[in-house]
Amino acid sequence: MAHIKSTADLRESGLSPREVLHACTPAGPWQRLLPGVVLTRPSPPTRLDRLRAVLTFAGPSSVITGADALARQGAALPLPRHVHVLAGSNARRSHPWILLERTTRPPEVVLRDGLRLAPPARAAVDLARRELNPRAVVALLDAVVDARLCTPGELREELRLCSRRGTALVRQALRHLYPT
Incomplete structure (x- = not known):
């Protein structure tokens, strides 16, 4: 399973921009690696x-x-x-x-x-x-x-x-x- 997603793909899958942003906060389960690119797991890339x-x-x-x-x-x-x-x-x-x-x-x-x-x-x-x-x-x-x-x-x-x-x-x- 690919853990790298674009924010556009995440929004297309039904997540709101706010949900993506919240998931990428320090307390969230995801990480923003690059502008518009998210690692959808908490471990270091x-x-x-x-x-x-x-x-x-x-x-x-x-x-x-x-x-x-x-x-x-x-x-x-x-x-x-x-x-x-x-x-x-x-x-x-x-x-x-x-x-x-x-x-x-x-x-x-x-x-x-x-x-x-x-x-x-x-x-x-x-x-x-x-x-x-x-x-x-x-x-x-x-x-x-x-x-x-x-x-x-x-x-x-x-x-x-x-x-x-x-x-x-x-x-x-x-x-x-x-x-x-």
Whole structure:
């Protein structure tokens, strides 16, 4: 049973705005995780709850990318405080623990645990493009290929298709790790 609900879904199910607000007070059984997004149980949210909340908040075309997408698909990577999500170029919502990246090139969706995830090559490049430490970029690409989530060729293809902004270190790391 999904414990993440939008306030619109809760109202549609028959609850009044006042009932939803009351259930989300400190004494209530629910928690407001994001504007318009509620966890309908009193326990602290898990990372999976937060990921589901981000997708609900960012909209039906949003896709999780970066470290969370890679970790959900089998890579052993540390997770940052924020959740990196791709959304259509018209997305306007933001939040402090969401890294919202607008894209005109939405990725194919990989479904895991009910989550919409970017494929590994896209998620790796999205994550690596934001990294400033060359060693961290090498470690990230190496971890993704070692986990057999994608091949060096798939990473090269993603680099060919993506925006060039922020890709210099990624290109350099890929040439260093997997010379052609």
